[in-house]
Amino acid sequence: MPRAMWRGAIQFGLVTVPVKLYLATEARGGLSFNLLHRDCGQRIQMKTHCPEHGEISRSDTVRGFEYSKGQYVIVDEEDFEAVPLKTVRSIEIELFVDATRDAHGANFVKQAYYLEPEAIGRKAFYLLKSVLADEGLSAICKIVLKDREALAALNPYTNTMLLTTLYWPDEVRSTAELDLPDEEFDFKPAELAMAQQLVQAMKGDFSADEYKDNYRQALMAVIEAKIAGQPAERVQAVETPTKIADLMSVLEASVAAARVARTGRDSDDAATTKTAKPAKVADIRTGAKRSRAKPAAKSAAKPATQERRRKTA
Amino acid sequence: MTNGEQLPLSIEPGARGALPERLRPMAPIAGDAPFDDADWFFEPWWPGARALAYVEDFGVRLQIEHLADPSAAFPELVAIGADFANDQLIVEGTLLVLDDEGRPDADLLRDRLSDPSVSGGTPAFVASDLLYDLGQPLLGLPFETRRQRLSAVLSDTDRCVVSRGLRGEGTTLAEAVASMGLAEISARLLTGRYRAGVSDPSWLRVPVAEAPARPTRPLLTLLQRLPL
Numbered sequence: 317m318p319r320a321m322w323r324g325a326i327q328f329g330l331v332t333v334p335v336k337l338y339l340a341t342e343a344r345g346g347l348s349f350n351l352l353h354r355d356c357g358q359r360i361q362m363k364t365h366c367p368e369h370g371e372i373s374r375s376d377t378v379r380g381f382e383y384s385k386g387q388y389v390i391v392d393e394e395d396f397e398a399v400p401l402k403t404v405r406s407i408e409i410e411l412f413v414d415a416t417r418d419a420h421g422a423n424f425v426k427q428a429y430y431l432e433p434e435a436i437g438r439k440a441f442y443l444l445k446s447v448l449a450d451e452g453l454s455a456i457c458k459i460v461l462k463d464r465e466a467l468a469a470l471n472p473y474t475n476t477m478l479l480t481t482l483y484w485p486d487e488v489r490s491t492a493e494l495d496l497p498d499e500e501f502d503f504k505p506a507e508l509a510m511a512q513q514l515v516q517a518m519k520g521d522f523s524a525d526e527y528k529d530n531y532r533q534a535l536m537a538v539i540e541a542k543i544a545g546q547p548a549e550r551v552q553a554v555e556t557p558t559k560i561a562d563l564m565s566v567l568e569a570s571v572a573a574a575r576v577a578r579t580g581r582d583s584d585d586a587a588t589t590k591t592a593k594p595a596k597v598a599d600i601r602t603g604a605k606r607s608r609a610k611p612a613a614k615s616a617a618k619p620a621t622q623e624r625r626r627k628t629a
Numbered sequence: 630m631t632n633g634e635q636l637p638l639s640i641e642p643g644a645r646g647a648l649p650e651r652l653r654p655m656a657p658i659a660g661d662a663p664f665d666d667a668d669w670f671f672e673p674w675w676p677g678a679r680a681l682a683y684v685e686d687f688g689v690r691l692q693i694e695h696l697a698d699p700s701a702a703f704p705e706l707v708a709i710g711a712d713f714a715n716d717q718l719i720v721e722g723t724l725l726v727l728d729d730e731g732r733p734d735a736d737l738l739r740d741r742l743s744d745p746s747v748s749g750g751t752p753a754f755v756a757s758d759l760l761y762d763l764g765q766p767l768l769g770l771p772f773e774t775r776r777q778r779l780s781a782v783l784s785d786t787d788r789c790v791v792s793r794g795l796r797g798e799g800t801t802l803a804e805a806v807a808s809m810g811l812a813e814i815s816a817r818l819l820t821g822r823y824r825a826g827v828s829d830p831s832w833l834r835v836p837v838a839e840a841p842a843r844p845t846r847p848l849l850t851l852l853q854r855l856p857l
Contacts, residue, residue: 506686506688507711510708510710510711513708514708559727559731559751559753559787560725560727560751560753560754560755560785560787560788560789560790561785561786561787561790562731563725563727563731563732563733563753564785564790564792564793566731566809567673567793567805567806567809568793570805570806570808570809571793571795571801571802571805573805573808574801574802574804574805574808575801577804578801578804
């Protein structure tokens with residue numbers, strides 16, 4: 317059972333529904349590492365250090381707000397408790413909006429929390445959930461979390477509800493600074509049809525289970541192999557076949573392999589066959605050597621050799 | 630043009646020359662054995678149907694042997710016109726059908742060509758030559774130039790790519806092609822013109838020499854899965 321990170325009540329109208337909040341997600345994007353001293357392997361310590369008194373205890377620290385350069389006012393727990401906010405310990409519903417996202421600018425999400433109703437408020441909790449679901453509505457509310465009042469949206473989610481905290485409008489950056497074109501584009505019907513065809517072909521139902529964090533898994537495998545005392549094995553590139561581009565990669569790989577085999581053989585041979593420096597695969601494609609001049613005399617000598625290569629069809 | 634420096638997404642029809650209704654393809658001459666010559670360009674003879682793709686108004690029609698149009702058998706390729714940066718093109722290449730493992734499969738190709746309602750495999754077009762660009766014929770230009778123009782107008786996609794090849798090193802390419810289980814390479818004289826409807830010694834279709842006894846390096850693991 318995870319620990320509830322907040323206890324309070326949903327308030328709307330005269331109804332009060334006591335609930336607990338749990339973090340809905342955990343950050344596992346990267347594995348976390350500790351810094352060790354290279355020579356002895358000891359974990360290095362991050363000490364709280366005062367430039368005047370040297371090392372100090374963390375309990376001897378306070379929070380200061382820098383109101384002008386080098387000028388601080390100290391804010392302690394009592395000050396936070398004294399903040400006159402109505403939303404302390406409650407999820408105060410401000411209004412209900414259409415649940416489609418762009419309708420209320422809820423695209424910018426900070427964190428999601430699961431709600432768990434206290435036994436006493438279960439019926440009211442599920443009544444609220446069922447109304448939201450039936451009407452296709454989101455509840456926009458305010459909540460104080462970690463000393464800060466946050467804007468949040470409340471939505472039905474499987475067998476509970478989800479509270480997602482949102483960025484305040486003044487925290488959302490404007491797109492004005494981006495280099496976006498003013499003009500409207502004219503698309504030919506054929507272009508639109510083509511794009512629509514492509515989109516149609518790639519349509520599907522999103523099922524998050526099908527996606528996984530491959531990097532994390534691969535890194536974890538490397539770590540586990542090290543723990544087991546084996547040298548970490550290099551991960552082989554995953555091949556996704558049935559693409560023509562892959563066939564070209566296979567060709568490039570086999571050309572490289574043929575070259576490797578060839579240099580092995582050539583080291584015994586005379587250097588004559590190696591006079592032509594190996595050209596890159598598809599060097600015509602990249603045009604890397606296109607300007608190499610060809611002596612005109614050479615093409616004059618050509619017909620004879622061509623004659624030899626030709627065979628009566 | 631309203632879009633200033635935009636790519637020519639909105640080419641006005643008629644501003645470019647029209648493409649010929651039909652172009653008789655050039656034909657190669659059979660060669661004996663792979664060779665090395667810096668004046669030649671070598672690429673695999675992809676085991677599929679040689680085809681011309683006419684890209685007009687960003688749509689595409691295909692033409693294979695006997696000037697037939699197999700477009701109905703390749704619905705996946707109807708939109709490859711969008712893969713090219715320019716319009717009014719004729720591109721020569723090979724139609725392939727890939728099996729689930731990404732190998733060209735002659736049976737799947739034959740099934741499609743004989744019955745357009747069959748839809749097995751993944752079709753793809755491997756481009757080797759550019760014959761018309763923006764409605765202008767390039768037939769009189771050297772192969773090397775046509776090939777550079779081709780690379781400039783086509784960026785690889787999942788269904789349409791420029792074929793890869795080597796300049797000069799025919800025997801190396803032949804070994805590589807053999808290790809993929811393919812049987813022939815195409816050799817083009819870099820200075821060769823495109824001679825529509827004619828067999829010309831500037832284009833050779835060359836069988837690869839016998840494959841080396843066995844691949845010499847473990848890095849071939851991928852390829853060892855490929856022998857057909």
